[in-house]
Amino acid sequence: MVVMNFxxxxxxxxxxxxxxxxxxxxxxxxxxxxxxxxxxxxxxxxHLHFGGVYKHAYGALIEEMKLFPKIRYNKLTERLxxxxxxxxxxxxxxxxxxxxxxxRILDSKPIQTKELARKNRKDKEGSSxxxxxxxxxxxxxxKKKFYYGYKLTCYSDGNLLALLSVDPANKHDVSVxxxxxxxxxxxxxxxxxFLDKGYVSRELQEEFLKFGVVYTPVKRENQVSNLEEKKFYxxxxxxxxxxxxxxxxxxxxxxxxxxxxxxxxxAVRILGAILAVNLDRLYNFTDGGN
Numbered sequence: 001m002v003v004m005n006f007x008x009x010x011x012x013x014x015x016x017x018x019x020x021x022x023x024x025x026x027x028x029x030x031x032x033x034x035x036x037x038x039x040x041x042x043x044x045x046x047h048l049h050f051g052g053v054y055k056h057a058y059g060a061l062i063e064e065m066k067l068f069p070k071i072r073y074n075k076l077t078e079r080l081x082x083x084x085x086x087x088x089x090x091x092x093x094x095x096x097x098x099x100x101x102x103x104r105i106l107d108s109k110p111i112q113t114k115e116l117a118r119k120n121r122k123d124k125e126g127s128s129x130x131x132x133x134x135x136x137x138x139x140x141x142x143k144k145k146f147y148y149g150y151k152l153t154c155y156s157d158g159n160l161l162a163l164l165s166v167d168p169a170n171k172h173d174v175s176v177x178x179x180x181x182x183x184x185x186x187x188x189x190x191x192x193x194f195l196d197k198g199y200v201s202r203e204l205q206e207e208f209l210k211f212g213v214v215y216t217p218v219k220r221e222n223q224v225s226n227l228e229e230k231k232f233y234x235x236x237x238x239x240x241x242x243x244x245x246x247x248x249x250x251x252x253x254x255x256x257x258x259x260x261x262x263x264x265x266x267a268v269r270i271l272g273a274i275l276a277v278n279l280d281r282l283y284n285f286t287d288g289g290n
Contacts, residue, residue, distance in 0.1 A: 006045070006067055012283055013041045020090045034069045034076065036083070040090065040275075042068055043080055043268075047276035048285055051255035052269055054080075081264050084129055087271035091162055094278055099157040105194045105243045106155045106164070106184075108173055109250070110140050113149035113258045113266065128263040130270075131166045138169025149257075152270065153180070155188075156243040160278045161250065163271065173198040185211045192216060194240050249277050 014037050021036050034042075046057035054077055061067045062076075113135055135149045153165040153176050164183070167176055177184065177199060184193070185208070193208070195217040208215035218237050219229070254273035260266035280286050 006061065006065065009045065009048070009283075009285055010041055010067065013044055013279060016094060016279065016282075017041060017044075017090060020093050021086065024086060024089055032079065034071050034079075036086070038068050039076070039080060039083070040087065042076070043087075043272040044276050044279060047253040047269075047273045048280060052253055052273055053256065053259075077265075081262070081268050084264055084267050084271065087268060087275065088130065088163070091271055091274055091278075094275065095157075095160055095162040098278070098282060099160055099162075101157075102191055103157060103194065103239075104155050104188050104191045105158060105240050106153065106177070106199065107196060107240070107243045107247070108176070108198075109152045109154065109247045110138060110147055110169060111150045111152055111166075111257050111266075111270070112147045113260070128166075128267045130163070130267040131263045133168050136168035136170040150266075151176075153177075154243065154247075154274070156246055158239065158242045159281055161243070161246040161274050162278075163274055166267065166270065174201050174204065177201075177204060181207070184208070185213060188213050194218075194236055196237075196240060246277055246281075249280065250274065253277060253280075 017040050018037055021040065025036055042057065042061060043054070045061060046052060046054050050057040050060070055073065058073050058076065062070060131150065137146055137148055138151060139146050147169060149169050151167050151169050151171060152163060153167065153173070155162050155164055165176055165180055173195075181204075189212040192214045193216060195215070197218050199217045200219070201217075205215045205217075216236065218240065219233050250273050253276045254269055257266060257269060260269055
């Protein structure tokens with residue numbers, strides 16, 4: 001019965017992934033033992049059911065159940081790490097296909113990378129199209145603690161999640177938005193963009209409005225002038241929390257980001273976990289959907 005569930009999930013995942021892979025990599029899909037369709041499907045299942053620990057997924061899905069072609073574990077992870085760009089495209093196209101219109105939520109999430117890693121892994125470098133700077137020490141106000149690593153900036157329609165940027169942990173939220181200004185304009189023109197208090201900036205609010213993006217951070221209490229505003233920002237704050245629910249699911253699907261050997265490997269795991277979150281939201285894989 002478990003095998004049957006996995007087989008059904010594989011068919012559903014491939015139905016979403018196949019058009020994207022065939023569109024961007026038509027000549028490379030079946031060049032090696034395990035096809036690109038199978039490779040990305042394996043990664044998504046690893047996040048859905050094994051907390052993003054590929055070794056555990058490999059033992060169950062390939063060695064025991066034989067649901068994918070036999071391939072050496074090291075070869076499989078090396079090949080996955082070469083396809084960061086494809087995973088990014090898959091995330092973007094899946095989001096565009098299924099996202100709701102008009103409303104976007106923007107928020108950041110800390111990714112701690114050092115605590116569990118062995119010494120020979122902590123300092124190992126790697127290339128990445130997403131991560132271009134080294135990790136740093138950041139602070140999480142809600143938990144009142146420092147951490148070493150990166151900060152994800154993601155956006156959501158309230159139901160699905162997408163990655164905007166991965167930056168050093170000490171980078172200010174407003175600085176990230178300034179750097180990604182034109183990307184946000186291109187993606188969110190005509191949308192209401194809801195953010196938390198850390199993104200308050202009158203300058204950005206005015207600049208985005210010129211290009212059709214209604215940049216709306218939750219105001220601090222001393223900035224709210226009347227009861228009507230208070231009710232509006234209470235609603236806004238409650239709606240914005242939907243992205244926190246998605247972040248919580250993301251954390252379940254990426255239990256140990258610090259196990260990544262390289263920056264590219266970390267980026268691939270982040271994107272795999274985000275794809276898992278979105279497909280789980282669409283098809284309810286982890287809550288009795290099958």
